[in-house]
Amino acid sequence: MADSIRLDCIATESDVRDLLIDLRARLLAATLSVEDCGTIEIALAEALNNIVEHAFPSDAPGRIALRLHLSPARLRCELRDQGTALPGLAPPDSSLPELTGPPETLPEGGFGWSLIRTLTERLHYERHDGENRLTLEFNLRPS
Numbered sequence: 001m002a003d004s005i006r007l008d009c010i011a012t013e014s015d016v017r018d019l020l021i022d023l024r025a026r027l028l029a030a031t032l033s034v035e036d037c038g039t040i041e042i043a044l045a046e047a048l049n050n051i052v053e054h055a056f057p058s059d060a061p062g063r064i065a066l067r068l069h070l071s072p073a074r075l076r077c078e079l080r081d082q083g084t085a086l087p088g089l090a091p092p093d094s095s096l097p098e099l100t101g102p103p104e105t106l107p108e109g110g111f112g113w114s115l116i117r118t119l120t121e122r123l124h125y126e127r128h129d130g131e132n133r134l135t136l137e138f139n140l141r142p143s
Contacts, residue, residue: 003030005068011061011081016048019066030070033141040075040138043119046112047079047134055083055132072140074121079134085127091116091134 005026009015020041027037048064056062065080086092092113117123122137 003070005030005066005070007066007068009064009066011052011056011064011083013049013052016045016052016064019048019064020045023066023068032070032075036075036138036140039119040077043116043136043138044077044079046116047136050112051079051081051083051132055081073142075138075140077136077138079132079136081132082130083132085132086125089125089127091123091125 005023007019007023009019023044024037024041027040028034032040044066048066051064052061062081062083067078067080069076069078116136119138120136121139122135124135126133
């Protein structure tokens with residue numbers, strides 16, 4: 001039993017939030033576990049927010065397309081946008097920022113890609129014909 005879900009949004013914080021709410025409802029309706037839904041939602045929220053923050057100018061947000069392909073044991077999510085390419089045409093490595101020093105000097109960001117890599121089974125990025133394509137794959141718990 002394979003299923004596909006297609007969602008699109010404008011690359012803004014509010015549209016991404018609405019997309020994630022819709023996605024969670026659809027995944028729960030597809031009988032994914034609450035744990036799997038949470039994992040998928042966190043990883044996709046990080047990836048989508050990276051697109052909002054880094055791929056487009058804030059005054060000219062583009063579109064983000066999300067395609068999900070669901071099978072009983074796996075979920076493959078493909079994000080596509082026509083924003084700025086990832087530096088070096090690859091996702092950043094999974095190293096965490098330096099966490100030493102007084103609390104006021106600790107970084108607020110820099111954890112997203114490490115979190116995405118930890119939560120996914122497979123991560124792939126490519127730039128093709130001016131389009132970013134980020135694929136995240138998740139193993140699902142048996143229902």
